[in-house]
Amino acid sequence: MRIRIALSAAVTALGLLFLLPSVAHAHGDTLKVVVTGQRAGHVTTEITWENDGDAVDEAVSATVNAVSVDGTRTLGPWVLVRDPAAAPAGWTTAEVLPPGSWKVSVDVGFPALGHGELEVGVPVVDPAPGTAGGTGTTGAPAPVASAPAPAPTTASGAQSASAQSAMPPSSPAPAPTASSAAEGDAVWWTTAGVAVTALAGAGVGLLLRRRRLRRRLG
Incomplete structure (x- = not known):
């Protein structure tokens, strides 16, 4: 069986060898x-x-x-x-x-x-229009409106505002009452009376001294 296969392969190879020149000769x-x-x-x-x-x-x-x-x-x-x-x-x-x-x-x-x-x-191939560095560009994005920034406040201003808010409202000074006015009048009259009494006592003493001197001299 193996011998037959080998013979068949040899015959096929020989046939191809004969055909190749004929093909080459044709072309x-x-x-x-x-x-x-x-x-x-x-x-x-x-x-x-x-x-x-x-x-x-x-x-x-x-x-x-x-x-x-x-x-x-x-x-x-x-x-x-x-x-x-x-x-x-x-x-x-x-x-x-x-x-x-x-x-x-x-x-x-x-x-x-x-x-x-x-x-x-x-040739050198240029990049396609609308591309930069191999990536497409679609234009710059529209600007976004930003909210206005709050006005800056200093630390001292914030502290003073908080202190003012924490302090109670000041009350007006009380008006003078009738009793306090009366007390002031009484004190004035008392002082005046003491002064009059002192003066009267000094005058009486002076008169007594003059009488004693007259008695001694007379």
């Missing part, structure tokens, strides 16, 4: 590689059979190299992958060229030999 011996430019930095190419212009159905083994125009930078080697936007003959790169001018070369080794090159310019 030709070389590939036509045209570098069409770039799309968003991805190198784009078209690969066809040079003999009949048919698209390549097989997988393509190719390398892509890029050199800056001034020769200071090199990129690659990259591989080509199918370009769904340009099928069936379109091929592109998964990698992206940075902005600048590049000399791009593509070398194909399978299923046949092919070469293509082109100077490709990748």
Whole structure:
């Protein structure tokens, strides 16, 4: 059983070896590689059979190299992958060229030999209008009216106001009454009477002294 499987595989391989030359002979011996430019930095190419212009159905083994125009930078080697936007003959790169001018070369080794090159310019992509630093701007917000600030009050003013509110209202001085007036009159008359009595006593004493002197002298 194993021998039969091995023989079948060998026969199939030999058949493919005979078919490949016939396929290559039908399309030709070389590939036509045209570098069409770039799309968003991805190198784009078209690969066809040079003999009949048919698209390549097989997988393509190719390398892509890029050199800056001034020769200071090199990129690659990259591989080509199918370009769904340009099928069936379109091929592109998964990698992206940075902005600048590049000399791009593509070398194909399978299923046949092919070469293509082109100077490709990748422009600098400006940010979309209305964006700054990668974030959209919708304009400055409308100003919000702020409530007026209360008038400042000093600590001393607040303390004086609180002290005034805490103090009881002052009452007016009481008016003089009739009893107090009468008492003042009585005191005045008493003082006057004492003074009159004193004067009278002094006069009487003076008269008595004069009489005694007259008696002694007479």
